[in-house]
Amino acid sequence: MNELDNIRNSGMLEQYVLGLLSKKDADKVEAYIQQYPELQQHVREIEEVMEMVLQENSIQPPSHLKDQVLSSVDQSTPPTKVVRNNAFNFSPMPILAAAAAIGLVILSFSFFTRNSDLSAQYASLENRYEDLQAACQKEQAIAQSERALLMDVTTENVILNAAQPGNTSALFAIVHYNEERGEVLLQNINLPEPPDKKQYQMWADVEGEMVNMGVVDLTPNAIQKMTFVAHAESINITLEPLGGSEEATVATLQASGKV
Amino acid sequence: MRTDQQDIIARLQAKDKQAMSELYDNYSGALYGLLLRLTKEEGMAQDLLQETFIKIWKYIDRYDAAKGSLFTWMARIARNTALNTLQSKSNRQQQSLRPITNEETDKTFLEYTNVNKIGLKGLVAQLDEKYSTVIDLAYFQGYTQKEIEDHLNIPLGTVKSRLRIALRQLRKLFDYEQKLISILICLVACGLW
Secondary structure (H helix, E strand, C coil), X not given: CCHHHHHHHHCXXXXXXXXXXXXXXXXXXXXXXXXXXXXXXXXXXXXXXXXXXXXXXXXCCCCHHHHHHHHHHHHCCCCCCXXXXXXXXXXXXXXXXXXXXXXXXXXXXXXXXXXXXXXHHHHHHHHHHHHHHHHHHHXXXXXXXXXXXXXXXXXXXXXXXXXXXXXXXXXXXXXXXXXXXXXXXXXXXXCCCXXXXXXXXXEEEECXXXXXXXECCCCCXXXXXXXXXXXXXXXXXXXXXXXXCCCCCXXXXXXXXXX | CCHHHHHHHHHHHCCCHHHHHHXXXXXXXXXXXXXXXXXXXXXXXXXXXXXXXXXXXXXXXXXXXXXXXXXXXXXXXXXXXXHXXXXXXXXXXXXXXXXXXXXXXXXXXXXXXXXXXXXXXXXXXXXCHHHHHHHHHXXXXXXXXHHHHHHHXXXXXXHHHHHHHHHHHHHHHHHHHHHHHHHHXXXXXXXXX
């Protein structure tokens, strides 16, 4: 602990402000204050507290006392000194009050504009949050149903290999087909990029007839829910004009797998 | 230092009577509260208040802002004037009215009264009693530290440390109150629209 802390903690400063010290000790404190200007702030704080304590414990003296005090002050003053001209003798209080009022208005205006900004930002964030929440819930629902289908033991996994001559061993896609649930998912493993203005389309072979299961718009390794067709014997993918065809162009068969 | 204080000091030094009137309006209540608690006698407290303001008026040139605030200086004048008066009155009474026993000399002027003890109000009344009592006795009732030591039966070191803690706690309460006030101002500002 240094000397400054020692002085602060000694209680001397408090006794000094309260006037409880002997002349000798008070002189000592005044010397310390001169030596350490930091103490001035400390003393000032104690003074503020004591001023507040005394103001809070005010008792109004009888009103006639004021005139008595002012007139006795008059008598004790030699009339040589000139009282300052009242025209130049303005109190700073009205100016301070006006400044405070203006400050308050500016402050409240700035609070107001800031608050309007924040309200708008808040509303926009709230909208975005709701959109995001809805999107998340939708995604989650899809993921859950896909997962349920994939985990289901009654789901058949139909492997679609390339149907082109000389390339029949290439794995193009897997179809997850479930008769009981009436659901079907296509998992694009490695379908080649379709030629310009062409699109893949999936078909179910039901008793020799190709029934439309929908066009494929998938990047590799993604999963797409397709239109379910019951009693499929095989699943086939053809290459059709962009937007798909009513009937399968069997000549363009790309991949096929037996259910 | 605050500019309003600098202003009033300058005006007092220029013997501006209007400044004296303002000073009286702002501080007579606080000083009278102190004097009445010290003397416990209204007539004496009023005389002392008048004497205090005359001294302030006369000696304003001796006031040194580096040593403390104007109010601290004024309160010190009031308190010292009162203590000196009480001391000499007490001595006179004890010498003239009755034979003095050793026990009675220890009682000092504090027994001299016609106003019952006035309790303390405000933040100081919110303090733990052991702290507010020390402020009350030492400052408002003019006990010496030795007298407090005897009266409360605590060692002098404890008197001093309680006084210090009392003022530190008052500072905290004061700061807390200031914070509340600024929060209130903000709330009012927000409420305006």
